[in-house]
Amino acid sequence: MSGNEHPELLRDPRPQAERISTLVAHVDEGTIKLPTFQRPQVWNISQVIDFLDSVYRRYPVGSLLFWLTTSSLQSERNLGGFRLPETPERFPRNYVLDGQQRLTALYALLTQDPTRAEDRFKVVFDLKEQEFVELKGELGSYQVPLNILKDPSRFLAFQDGLRELPDSEASLTEAQRLWETFQNYVIPVVTLFEVPIDEVGVIFERINSRGTRLTIFDLMVAATWSVEGPDEFNLRSSFGGVLEQLAEKDYSDVDPVTVLRCLSVVATGSARRQSILSLRERDRTELQLLIETTRSALALAVDFLVSETSVVSSDFLPYERQLVLLTYVMAKRPSLSSGDVDVLRRWFWRTSFAERYRTGGEALFDEDLTSAISGLDGEGDMSRFGDPPDKSFFTRSQFRKGAAGSQAFAALLGSRNPQNLTNAASIDVGTSLSAYNRKEFHHLFPQKFLKDVGVDSELINTLANICMLSSSENKRIGSEAPSEYIAHLRGEHGDQFDEVMASNLVPPSAVDRMLSDDYPGFLEARAEHLCNVVSRLV
Secondary structure: OOHHHOHHHHHOOEEEEEEHHHHHHHHHHOOEEOEOOOOOOOOOHHHHHHHHHHHHOOOOOOOEEEEEEOOOOOEOOEEOOEEOOOOOOOOOEEEEEEOHHHHHHHHHHHHOOHHHOOHHHOEEEEOOOOEEEEOOOOOOOOEEEHHHHHOHHHHHHHHHHHOOOOOHHHHHHHHHHHHHHHHHOEEEEEEEEOOOHHHHHHHHHHHOOOOOOOOHHHHHHHHHOEEEOOEEEOHHHHHHHHHHHHHHOOOOOOOHHHHHHHHHHHHHOOOOHHHHHHHHHOOHHHHHHHHHHHHHHHHHHHHHHHHHHOOOOHHHOOOHHHHHHHHHHHHHOOOOOHHHHHHHHHHHHHHHHOOOOOOOOHHHHHHHHHHHHHHHOOOOOHHHHOOOOOHHHHHHOEOOOOOHHHHHHHHHHHOOOOEOOOOOOEOOHHHHHHHOOHHHEEEOOOHHHHHHOOOOHHHHOEHHHEEEOOHHHHHHHOOOOHHHHHHHHHHHHHHHHHHHHHHOOOOHHHHHHHHOOOHHHHHHHHHHHHHHHHHHHO
16 A cells, blocks of 8 residues: 555654654754744753753653744744854754743753853753762862763763772763763654644644643744745734724723734634634735734724713723624724714624623624624614623622623723712823722721621622722721611711712612612612613613
């Protein structure tokens, strides 16, 4: 049977044993490289010593996994601080998928003078102690710099020096054992041959399940890298300006993968993984134009969120997919009519409170991209994005950071131009929301008051009991009964009292319940009011 009858067999992993010296030589030749998505934690000197000790004792140290391909990916230009040679065009390259730290340690220690190495590689072998130790100060007479193990003439010269020392026989025996270990020790190497990069991503994620997670953004950085003359195209660098722009608008926490989805929907109308990966087929000029278009659309999307929904920070964005869809719309229609703005506002509040994107796959979201545009044309059905919340949503949902419902609720509070309960001053919503500090949100029925009367903690922290209030002003209320502090505030604010309470979405019916310390009645009254407010919004 010929190999051509089963070509998939050519892709089977090929294990073989490689001597340490051979691996180091391949690194020197430039045929072993580190793809930019290989980003595990850097070993410290203790980990380096433990690894070397395992080699010395001939313990197994695990296998290395290489990906052999003629594809040119963006790779690290150095290994452990060392500049690596370029690889000739079309020359096969081994990209390290697993084993970077082991390979880095071996290369660094066997090629560099320990007195001038990075701190984590200042390691020598002490012949008297028969162990690897950190080099502190000058090299001792009985300490072997590991870089001489790569050079037979230098090792022989070192042995000649040992003969002049006391206990020379024991030291020479130990030095010879060290030499033979590093000459003969083999490490299993498994090589993948010409596996597509998206499959390599899956393999990498599975073998690094306990390490740094590989994202589709990392894959695309490696897959789209190219060099033309003196110029290099680097997707990560190209995205830098987009991410900086988002940071300036207090959207610094937006995931680069989200920005990549934005790029994909602008280019293809889809956020599916395959659509993102298809961007590899675009040339660098087209990608750069797409990035600029996406940057402009993203800026408009963020401006919409800030001005029309009071989501002044990415901390309060219920779902990053909302930003992706808005970017798609802004790329298609950079100038929105007042009707368009109204439709998008309703879409935002509906998807937020219905928790539209908590579950659901890529297909559902692609459908929403199409529906958003048809909605602007008056042909969409907003009900497909979810139903408005009922009263139980506000009486049972806990106010907690990271929950989409809580973030939507916080944005809702901020959208009403709230005033401090205690002094009627306007609240700086931007400061309160961008900080996303629980100290900026407090309980209308104080926690201690409710605990003292036996209310369960889950009922204390419900959305219906939360308002926006600075920490310093909250101290004025303390643990007072609502009947006491509300009566006091009513007298202090006079005719402005109702306006202050309304700005915090507390209707008169809920105020009446506060004046009688009726917590269940208060939750019912405020939840009903919140439902009515959201229903009008959606």
